[in-house]
Amino acid sequence: DNFCHRCQCLEKINLSHVKFIGMSAFSGCSNLNAGSLSAKINQYAFEDTAIRHLEIKDISKVDECAYRGCDKLESVTISGNGGIPDRLFAGCSRLKNVTINEGITGIGESAFRETVLKKLILPSTVITVNDNAVAYCRHLEKAVLNESLNSIGCQAFMTTTSLSEINIPDSVRYIGSECFAFSGIKSARLPENDAFMVILRKTFLGCKNL
Numbered sequence: 001d002n003f004c005h006r007c008q009c010l011e012k013i014n015l016s017h018v019k020f021i022g023m024s025a026f027s028g029c030s031n032l033n034a035g036s037l038s039a040k041i042n043q044y045a046f047e048d049t050a051i052r053h054l055e056i057k058d059i060s061k062v063d064e065c066a067y068r069g070c071d072k073l074e075s076v077t078i079s080g081n082g083g084i085p086d087r088l089f090a091g092c093s094r095l096k097n098v099t100i101n102e103g104i105t106g107i108g109e110s111a112f113r114e115t116v117l118k119k120l121i122l123p124s125t126v127i128t129v130n131d132n133a134v135a136y137c138r139h140l141e142k143a144v145l146n147e148s149l150n151s152i153g154c155q156a157f158m159t160t161t162s163l164s165e166i167n168i169p170d171s172v173r174y175i176g177s178e179c180f181a182f183s184g185i186k187s188a189r190l191p192e193n194d195a196f197m198v199i200l201r202k203t204f205l206g207c208k209n210l
Contacts, residue, residue, distance in 0.1 A: 001042075004029055011050075021045045033072075041066045059084060059104060067092065078104060083128070084111045091115075096139065100126070107133045109153070122146045129156050131176060138162060147171055157183055164209070172196060181205040 003021075004010055006028035013034065015021070020040045026032055027047040034046060036055040041062045048069045055077045056062055064085035067073065075097040078084060083106030089095055095115040100107075106128040112120075113135045119142040120134060126146055131153035134140055140160045145152075147169045154176030157163065160183045168175070168188070173195040180188070181202055186209045190196070204210055 001025065002027075004032075007032075015039065044068065046070065056080065062088065064088060064108065065090070070095075077101070080104070082106075084108045086110060086130070087113070089115060106130065109133070110135065112137060118142070120144070122149065124148050127151075129153060131155055132158070135159060145169055145172075150174070152176060152179055154178055155181065159183065175203060176200065178202040178205060180207060183207055185210055 001022040001024060003025040005024050008030050010029045011031045015034060015037055018039045021042060023042045024044040026049055027044045029049050032049045033051055043063045044065050046067050047065060050072045051070050052072050053075050057079050059078055059080040060082040062085060065087045067089055068087050069091040071093045073092045073095050077099040079101040081103045086108040087110045088108060090110045090113040092115050096118050098117055100123055102123045102125050104123060105125055107130060109130040110132040113132050115137055116139045117137045118139055121144040124146050127148055127150045129152045133156045135155050135158040138161045141162045143163060143166060145168060149169055149172050151174040155178045158178055158181045163183050164186045166185055166188045168191050170191045170193050172191040177200040185207050
């Protein structure tokens with residue numbers, strides 16, 4: 001833990017044989033571009049670093065907030081089995097290209113909050129989109145939700161001002177309050193199933209284009 005915390009002059013380090021990286025090990029190393037790793041990565045390990053492109057081959061090895069605030073990160077590919085941890089890429093202000101592969105089961109709370117993500121395409125294995133998942137992603141233009149999705153959390157798509165259309169599949173049983181508040185949605189298709197019976201408070205609050 002905290003191995004090279006805030007070592008702002010550190011630019012390169014060979015971690016190819018490392019099996020475990022502790023909490024905040026390289027947090028705040030603002031010039032470090034560590035790249036893709038096979039190690040188990042703990043919380044905040046690479047927060048606020050200079051990683052630009054990232055391939056995660058086993059999401060089960062990555063803990064929450066591990067890459068939070070990486071303001072040079074532009075693209076991510078995520079594979080493996082399990083959910084994307086909470087706040088994993090929150091505040092990555094240049095992150096615009098994300099590929100989520102089959103096997104991913106959920107999008108964690110605030111996982112992509114305040115990024116410049118342009119499109120979100122969920123694979124068939126995702127069953128949950130948690131609270132604030134893509135909130136304040138003002139550049140998000142397209143969201144493709146899969147037919148296996150069960151629930152969408154509170155404020156999940158809040159303030160996605162460029163999102164003009166949402167098609168929610170019939171598999172969805174729950175949509176959280178303020179889910180699409182202050183978004184750019186012009187048209188929305190809600191699920192048709194016996195379990196979806198309530199539209200919660202402020203779901204479409206401030207959607208002036210609806």
